[in-house]
Amino acid sequence: MKMAAKMIKVTVVALAAQACSTSPSCAVEDRTCSSARQGIEAESEGSVQLLQTGATRRAEAKSHEQKLEEEQEGQLKKEELVLAHIPFNFGHTVEKVALFGSGADTLGQYRLVMSEFNTPITPEQRWNTINRLKRPNSVVWGHMNPDLGTKSPVTGCPMYYTPQKFWPQDLAEAYFGNKTVFGILRDPYERLVSIFRGNYVGYGGFRPELFATCDVDGAVQQMMKDYLAGNKYGGGCTFVPQAEYFENPHGITLAVDNRLFPQSMNDVFDAHGYHQFQITEQDILHVDGCPNVWAGDLSCETKAMVRQVYKADFELLCEKFGYCTEENTCIKGVPNMCPKDLASKEKTATHCS
Numbered sequence: 644m645k646m647a648a649k650m651i652k653v654t655v656v657a658l659a660a661q662a663c664s665t666s667p668s669c670a671v672e673d674r675t676c677s678s679a680r681q682g683i684e685a686e687s688e689g690s691v692q693l694l695q696t697g698a699t700r701r702a703e704a705k706s707h708e709q710k711l712e713e714e715q716e717g718q719l720k721k722e723e724l725v726l727a728h729i730p731f732n733f734g735h736t737v738e739k740v741a742l743f744g745s746g747a748d749t750l751g752q753y754r755l756v757m758s759e760f761n762t763p764i765t766p767e768q769r770w771n772t773i774n775r776l777k778r779p780n781s782v783v784w785g786h787m788n789p790d791l792g793t794k795s796p797v798t799g800c801p802m803y804y805t806p807q808k809f810w811p812q813d814l815a816e817a818y819f820g821n822k823t824v825f826g827i828l829r830d831p832y833e834r835l836v837s838i839f840r841g842n843y844v845g846y847g848g849f850r851p852e853l854f855a856t857c858d859v860d861g862a863v864q865q866m867m868k869d870y871l872a873g874n875k876y877g878g879g880c881t882f883v884p885q886a887e888y889f890e891n892p893h894g895i896t897l898a899v900d901n902r903l904f905p906q907s908m909n910d911v912f913d914a915h916g917y918h919q920f921q922i923t924e925q926d927i928l929h930v931d932g933c934p935n936v937w938a939g940d941l942s943c944e945t946k947a948m949v950r951q952v953y954k955a956d957f958e959l960l961c962e963k964f965g966y967c968t969e970e971n972t973c974i975k976g977v978p979n980m981c982p983k984d985l986a987s988k989e990k991t992a993t994h995c996s
Contacts, residue, residue, distance in 0.1 A: 721916030725822040727895050728785035728803050729888050730881040731838050731847060732827040733904055733977075736928045738787045740920055744778045747925050752776045756787065766790060780919055791818065800880035806887040807894060819893040825911065826888055828963060829901035830972050831953040832938035832946065835863045837980070838881055841930040846879040857933035860942050867948035886955035898963040902972055927977050935982045939971035939992025946995050969995065 726741075728734035742756075743749035759772055769789035777783070785791065791803040791814075798805045807815060807824075838847040839862045842854045853862040870882050889895045900907040905922035912920040941949070946969075950957060961967035971992045973981035982988045 723822040724825050724897070724911075724915055724917065725819055726784035727807060727824050727826040727888050727893070729826050729829075729885050730804050730879060730883075731834055731841070732829045732885070732901055733908075733927070733929075734785055734827065736905070736922060736926060737827070737908060738785045739928070740922050740926050741782045741784050741917075742773070742777050742787050743781070744919075745921055745923050745926050749926070760786075760789075760792065766792065788818065790814065798876040798880055798883075800876060804880040806883060806890065807892060808887070808890050810893070815893050823897055823915070824893055824895050825897035825899060826885075826895035827899045827901045827904065827908070828885055828895075828956075828959060830938070830960065830966070830970070831885075831949050831956050832941060833902075833972050833974070834885075835866060835949065836936060836938055836941070837930055838866070838878075839863060840932045840934075840936065842932050847881045848878060854932065857936050859933065859936040859940050860945050863941055864945040864948060867945070867952055870952055871948070882952075884953055884956055886953075886959055889959065898959070900964050902964075902966075902974060904974055904976055906976055924978060929977050929980060931979050934979050935984070935988075937971065937973050937982050937985075937988060937992075939988055941993060943993055943995035946993065 726734065726737060728738070739749065739753045743752045756769075756772055756776065759769060766789040769792075773783060773787065773789065785803045786801075788803065792801050794801055795805040795809050797809040802810055802814065807819070810818075835848075836859055839850065839854070839859050841847050842849060842851065848862055848866045850862040850865065853859075853865070866882065869877065875883065889898075897911065899911055905924075905927060909921050912918070971989070971994075973985070975981055
């Protein structure tokens with residue numbers, strides 16, 4: 644492919660040079676011909692890069708398809724994973740793809756299950772629905788698992804949102820067992836901004852008066868004040884430090900970088916033999932309110948409170964991914980998770996010591 648591309652480049656540039664040498668404009672000024680050659684040469688270089696990039700992508704796609712075929716034929720060994728669902732870290736997206744697969748048509752199945760989960764039916768009835776709708780070779784993680792819907796006497800949250808150290812031993816052993824526990828780790832500033840943007844009743848920070856004016860700084864500061872006042876498990880355990888989900892027993896040992904989602908999650912799936920799971924853009928469940936706010940809009944006063952509450956989370960980001968300095972981040976791989984005018988927003992963002 645590289646040799647063919649170079650031959651194309653040489654041929655194009657040679658023809659261009661011949662045409663230019665006979666052009667009246669070249670007789671007037673040699674720089675015109677030189678510029679023409681440079682322009683065509685640059686364009687042909689772009690063609691070479693495009694050809695090479697296309698070849699790389701096709702090779703990667705073929706490699707993934709080959710792995711999937713080998714897995715289906717039992718030739719690849721799969722390391723069993725199990726999700727510890729940290730709230731507001733794209734756990735629902737992971738659970739949906741693991742159970743129903745990828746594609747827009749799976750959203751209806753997901754909504755059906757979620758609607759049933761909000762009605763007073765038994766876990767057995769929920770399992771009947773799951774088993775009827777799930778695809779072959781699927782796994783039932785987190786919120787999708789009917790056995791995890793009971794509320795914790797410690798947190799008041801469902802078990803699927805509760806840190807593992809508070810689970811009953813028999814339930815924890817049945818769900819986690821000896822599997823590799825993975826979870827998605829998110830920047831606390833960016834995570835709190837997402838919680839505000841969701842504005843969900845009972846799940847996260849419901850602040851309608853501040854949401855109406857997109858006052859993200861006021862909302863996040865109030866969230867931190869509520870937490871420090873003792874409301875640790877409010878909002879469906881969304882304000883529990885992520886570090887608690889890394890604590891034993893059954894703590895997370897495989898951290899997934901939320902900043903690079905969904906590619907980071909897809910890489911983990913591939914590396915551990917789950918080649919049938921691939922999260923595409925249309926699979927991602929995400930917030931969309933107040934689309935122009937981001938972590939850079941938080942004041943230094945608010946950021947200091949966040950660092951106080953989530954000190955261990957920032958330490959984990961440094962330990963696991965090397966994010967050791969304060970940054971204003973957003974998730975560029977997920978639609979609507981960064982402001983549209985990000986370049987201008989970066990110029991006015993807060994940078995606190």
